[in-house]
Amino acid sequence: MVDEEFKKIKRNTYNDNLTREERQSLERLRNLNDVIIKPADKGGNIIVWPREMYEAEARRQLRDNTCYKKLSFNPLISFKNSLEIILERAEADSTISLELHRALSVSHPKIPTLYLLPKVHKHPTRPPGRPIISDVTLTRDQEGFIQTNVYRKPTATNTYLHATSAHPKHMKDAVPVGQYLRIRRICSTDTMFEKQARTLQKRFKERGYSQRCLKKAYRRARETPRQQLLQKKPPRISDDSIRYISDYNAHWEEMRRAIEKHLPILKTDSVLRHYVPDRLQMTARRARNLKHILVKSEYVSSTPNLFNLGTIKNGCFPCGKCVACPNIVRSTDFSDSGGQKTFKIRHHITCESKAVVYYAYCPCPKIYIGLTTRPLKVRVREHMRDIRQAATRVHVEELKPIARHFLSEYECDPNLLKVKGIDQVNLGIRGGDIPKILAQCESKWIWRLHTLQPLGLNEIQPFAPFL
Known part of the structure; x- marks a missing residue:
């Protein structure tokens, strides 16, 4: 019945945010054989890395015998068996439950893949691979107290979700709220917060967000005590309610109404009625972007297929x-x-x-x-x-x-x-x-x-x- 309701939804045409020429260029870039495309370690950029440079950096790191050792066999089965022995003993000692044992067991282990993320902030033309860097600046004031402020890499670009992106409205509205609360939590003084808030407002305006949306997010962060934000949040109480999970599209609300129309049918079932919510909970999966299209974590040989x-x-x-x-x-x-x-x-x-x-x-x-x-x-x-x-x-x-x-x-x-x-x-x-x-x-x-x-x-x- 729900499927029939979906078929009745009128599919409106929408304007693509990429031109035909841009999509063709994207496909050509995706199929290039002499480059490796990776996200930068910091800053949100997508880096087109010459294959020979990527391979040279990978070889340099793998030759470090203090970190890596070449194996003569695949150890996955041995690791899997060792893990199972540990879990069986833990369950026998009542350290873990049967449910946790099953959750931690790995029936089909996968070989990890090694890849490098370019540190373009270290060297823009010959970047080394993958660092771990904090995003908080620590300073000491005149009285000797440590102060914290937001740090942003010089190579960082403005990659906040665009206001016209095809995402649910509540998701887009939540992005400024989350970022304003973040700088409120990090900045140890009101002066630092106000300065970072002005910078943040400028970046969000560049991404198409309205003054009203930003003002509302700023006011919420400004009125929230920093000490409250520094406290560890209590864990969310999960429930067993049924959720509808799908890729977001322009007909999201129409789909919601179609499902909610027939939701009472499940309430008539003696078992399912305990799990069916009064109002449908819909969750949108993250849509594919340029990074998902271009970037591959697994190394692909340059040998022609x-x-x-x-x-x-x-x-x-x-x-x-x-x-x-x-x-x-x-x-x-x-x-x-x-x-x-x-x-x-x-x-x-x-x-x-x-x-x-x-x-x-x-x-x-x-x-x-x-x-x-x-x-x-x-x-x-x-x-x-x-x-x-x-x-x-x-x-x-x-x-x-x-x-x-x-x-x-x-x-x-x-x-x-x-x-x-x-x-x-x-x-x-x-x-x-x-x-x-x-x-x-x-x-x-x-x-x-x-x-x-x-x-x-x-x-x-x-x-x-x-x-």
């Missing part, structure tokens, strides 16, 4: 050697249940590919979205076996969705089953929780392709992988 050279094409390709090949379709795209939207396959997937989300369909054509961590051909053979054996099953409800459909519509003929690999999860050498990410990917395609029954063959929309 075979995919970029065009020697290996994206798509699904049967190997031509296995028994599953007649059922695996050679294709570079796929469409949703209504045939209205077409999507490109962005990986090179074969019968041998693992960690794959696949797209199975029949002459209807109804679609089933599934996943497999094993080779795709193994999962296809299992579906073919289930279809053949469906006629011998006494209880039809025990059959899997594809087998049940072929029993009722196609007399258990497995030759009519067609499969495409449409997506793949590859976490690289760092590793990670592939089953969870793969399940999230499967759930995404079930939703986008509308393959839930009765339009498709999927019986459930999995949400557990996102929890």
Whole structure:
């Protein structure tokens, strides 16, 4: 019902804050192979670092044997096992609870990545990498007392959230409040506070904030006793209320009204009514900015990628050697249940590919979205076996969705089953929780392709992988 309400929302057009030429330049910059793009350690700038300079600085730091040692093996499994032993002992001694034990356990450890942040405030053209610097200035007054004031690097730029940015209004209003309270807490005298407040007002005006908004934020900070701000805040009392979390967009309030309209339905459930708030709590995720688009924490080699050279094409390709090949379709795209939207396959997937989300369909054509961590051909053979054996099953409800459909519509003929690999999860050498990410990917395609029954063959929309 909520989904239907969302579809009724009129999608207004909006003006992009980047021109077409700027977006094309951004894409070209993102794909440059001879530079490394990182945020500056201080100041909020984005630095385009020549690759050879970045690599030279990384080698210089890694050669410091007092800080780094080259390993001959991957210690992750050993660390994981050692941690588990410590947690088991702590739980046995009642030092930690079972819940905390589970929270601290790491099922799928990831290899950390090393990267450097340029210290352009130290040297603007050949910056060393990643310092840790305080943002408070300490001085001693004439009576010998230590005074504190805000310190700002000469290379720091004005990176406060712009007043016209696509964020909820209460978030934008909170930015000046937080910054005025911050300088109120840091500045040990009223004179210092007033001076920093004037500077802060100038920077916020440059970012499009109104005089009314700034005056309100300043007055709140001015009237708050500094001693109160220096006190440690009591921890927030969390509740188990349901929240709606999504990317912010221009239809945020319309979405809120649509969800709140049907929220009382959950109140009728004997279990859920204890967790459903009277008023919906909506939380907006941070939107992508230029930093998220350009900066990569993991080092990418400058060696050309075979995919970029065009020697290996994206798509699904049967190997031509296995028994599953007649059922695996050679294709570079796929469409949703209504045939209205077409999507490109962005990986090179074969019968041998693992960690794959696949797209199975029949002459209807109804679609089933599934996943497999094993080779795709193994999962296809299992579906073919289930279809053949469906006629011998006494209880039809025990059959899997594809087998049940072929029993009722196609007399258990497995030759009519067609499969495409449409997506793949590859976490690289760092590793990670592939089953969870793969399940999230499967759930995404079930939703986008509308393959839930009765339009498709999927019986459930999995949400557990996102929890």
